[in-house]
Amino acid sequence: MLIREVMKTDLTIISPETKLNDAYALMLGRKIRHLPVVEDENLIGVVTDRDLRLATSKLSEQPFDPEIQVRKIMKYPVRTAHPSDPIELATRLMRELKIGCMPVLEESKLVGMVTTSDLLDALLLLTGVHQPSGRLDIRLPNRSGELARLASLLAGHKINIHSILTYPDNERNVRLVLRIDTIEIKFIAQEICNAGFQVIWPPHIACVK
Amino acid sequence: MCQIIYNPQYKKYNLGANHPFDHARVEMVIDLMKELGYLKEMIVPDIASIDEILTIHGNDYVSAVEDASLGKQVNDLEKFGLGTFDNPVVEGMAEGARYQTGGTILGAQILLENKAKKVLQLGGGFHHAHKNLAAGFCLYNDLAAAIKKMTGAGWHVAYLDIDVHHGDGVHEAFYSDENVMCISFHESGEYLFPGTGWIHELGKGMGRSLKLNVPLEPFTEGESYIEVLKGIAEPALKWFKPDAVVIQAGADAHFSDPLADLMLTTQDFEIIFKTIIQIVDEYCNGRALFTLGGGYSITAASRIWSILYMTLLGFDIPEKIPEEWRAKWEAKIGKKIPESFYDLLPAFEPIPRKDEINRHNKELIRRVMDAVAGDWI
Numbered sequence: 001m002l003i004r005e006v007m008k009t010d011l012t013i014i015s016p017e018t019k020l021n022d023a024y025a026l027m028l029g030r031k032i033r034h035l036p037v038v039e040d041e042n043l044i045g046v047v048t049d050r051d052l053r054l055a056t057s058k059l060s061e062q063p064f065d066p067e068i069q070v071r072k073i074m075k076y077p078v079r080t081a082h083p084s085d086p087i088e089l090a091t092r093l094m095r096e097l098k099i100g101c102m103p104v105l106e107e108s109k110l111v112g113m114v115t116t117s118d119l120l121d122a123l124l125l126l127t128g129v130h131q132p133s134g135r136l137d138i139r140l141p142n143r144s145g146e147l148a149r150l151a152s153l154l155a156g157h158k159i160n161i162h163s164i165l166t167y168p169d170n171e172r173n174v175r176l177v178l179r180i181d182t183i184e185i186k187f188i189a190q191e192i193c194n195a196g197f198q199v200i201w202p203p204h205i206a207c208v209k
Numbered sequence: 210m211c212q213i214i215y216n217p218q219y220k221k222y223n224l225g226a227n228h229p230f231d232h233a234r235v236e237m238v239i240d241l242m243k244e245l246g247y248l249k250e251m252i253v254p255d256i257a258s259i260d261e262i263l264t265i266h267g268n269d270y271v272s273a274v275e276d277a278s279l280g281k282q283v284n285d286l287e288k289f290g291l292g293t294f295d296n297p298v299v300e301g302m303a304e305g306a307r308y309q310t311g312g313t314i315l316g317a318q319i320l321l322e323n324k325a326k327k328v329l330q331l332g333g334g335f336h337h338a339h340k341n342l343a344a345g346f347c348l349y350n351d352l353a354a355a356i357k358k359m360t361g362a363g364w365h366v367a368y369l370d371i372d373v374h375h376g377d378g379v380h381e382a383f384y385s386d387e388n389v390m391c392i393s394f395h396e397s398g399e400y401l402f403p404g405t406g407w408i409h410e411l412g413k414g415m416g417r418s419l420k421l422n423v424p425l426e427p428f429t430e431g432e433s434y435i436e437v438l439k440g441i442a443e444p445a446l447k448w449f450k451p452d453a454v455v456i457q458a459g460a461d462a463h464f465s466d467p468l469a470d471l472m473l474t475t476q477d478f479e480i481i482f483k484t485i486i487q488i489v490d491e492y493c494n495g496r497a498l499f500t501l502g503g504g505y506s507i508t509a510a511s512r513i514w515s516i517l518y519m520t521l522l523g524f525d526i527p528e529k530i531p532e533e534w535r536a537k538w539e540a541k542i543g544k545k546i547p548e549s550f551y552d553l554l555p556a557f558e559p560i561p562r563k564d565e566i567n568r569h570n571k572e573l574i575r576r577v578m579d580a581v582a583g584d585w586i
């Protein structure tokens with residue numbers, strides 16, 4: 001999954017001359033927490049609602065006047081993503097830098113923004129249930145052809161695979177969580193088991209050797 | 210008084226030999242009640258019209274189902290969930306589905322006209338049928354059509370689903386409807402088809418906090434199930450005070466069911482039915498329409514629905530199932546039928562995680578109630 005598939009493209013942009021209170025009102029009004037700061041079509045900084053609140057807080061040593069320009073408090077330089085970056089790259093970077101958003105640049109032009117919320121949406125898309133389906137959890141030998149063998153077994157029964165999640169299990173195996181469009185999960189688990197795969201869920205499937 | 214609804218034409222809803230949706234389940238109930246001298250007059254419903262089906266389903270979907278059922282070539286079958294492993298195309302299936310829907314709609318009509326307070330429709334319960342998608346053996350959502358009939362007459366209706374699977378099609382149909390409360394008790398969608406029915410699915414807009422989902426742990430036993438049923442259904446119906454309740458009485462939460470992992474016995478089902486009737490009598494004007502539903506252990510489903518029948522009509526449950534009757538049906542279905550309506554106890558090996566499961570289920574009561582508390586004012 002690429003950044004271009006999850007980023008927001010209807011952007012709210014501010015100039016460095018924007019006043020802090022105007023930027024804050026903009027965030028509240030549009031229910032957003034990050035504003036890219038653009039000057040002469042170039043991204044020159046980012047300001048977050050946290051930046052604004054900390055800068056103007058009575059608790060800070062030298063509170064800024066809400067009437068000053070965001071130029072004074074914006075963060076720069078800005079770490080950015082590219083539309084064709086895989087989302088895991090952006091996720092890792094955002095976690096490492098402890099930031100909540102990354103502007104997306106293509107040929108130095110701002111084309112989108114990706115925030116932690118977009119990445120959570122992506123997680124939901126990857127793991128969620130989007131159509132009525134049953135769940136199979138299978139331990140698969142980590143070698144070529146095994147997944148194909150499993151998929152063709154399902155296709156043989158006219159069962160469609162809605163989603164597949166995999167993760168490493170141990171050196172020789174991978175775990176596979178499939179969502180497939182049948183209510184008869186136990187029946188198909190039995191078939192899969194008989195074909196020599198290890199079924200983790202549904203439980204208590206006794207294979208015919 | 211409980212009115213029974215049945216049409217021999219229901220049999221036309223046949224998804225092929227060896228398909229788990231087996232009409233013999235209902236025939237066994239009727240034949241057994243006859244054997245015991247319990248069989249009452251059954252009203253024969255008309256087939257539901259296409260217009261009645263269109264109150265719930267989309268035009269293109271209904272055309273696809275009807276055409277495929279007549280053996281006509283249909284493009285995009287899979288888009289509608291047809292021609293799949295669960296919903297194969299079988300000639301006459303649309304007609305059968307409309308006969309079954311007609312029965313559930315008639316049930317609604319009988320309640321609306323106050324001709325009976327309780328209705329048992331010996332068919333229907335197709336809760337997985339979506340607006341434009343066939344799923345989980347279901348084509349036309351008879352339950353939604355019957356509920357719509359009642360809300361159309363200005364009634365508030367509660368839908369109670371004890372099938373082991375989430376009643377997703379009915380929830381979807383009324384997700385933002387303020388006149389319908391839906392409560393589904395099912396095995397958690399983390400493990401079981403259709404994968405939905407989570408606590409946070411509470412309804413939308415005006416329907417907010419009127420759709421309740423209770424995802425029980427796999428291997429939940431009767432005691433815990435009934436505790437959660439009482440803990441949620443009773444306060445919910447007491448608060449909503451519907452004019453009538455539609456109950457999808459699927460039997461697939463039985464421990465022997467091949468499709469799921471809940472561990473109810475037939476004894477538990479009797480308590481569940483009695484609990485529901487008691488709540489309906491106390492808070493819902495006594496009006497209830499029961500339908501059948503899932504139940505793929507044929508020897509369990511037929512006994513469970515017989516218990517439902519006898520409970521609704523006030524007959525005592527005999528100690529034994531007549532031997533001649535058993536011999537006759539054992540020969541027909543090729544399976545051993547238990548001697549009693551009740552399961553032999555202990556019915557299964559002790560469940561190792563029992564305490565953990567019960568604790569988790571108990572938490573569900575609090576979590577569901579907390580989720581709706583702000584709106585139930």
Ligand SMILES: [Zn+2]
Binds near residue numbers: 372373374
């Ligand atoms: Zn079911």
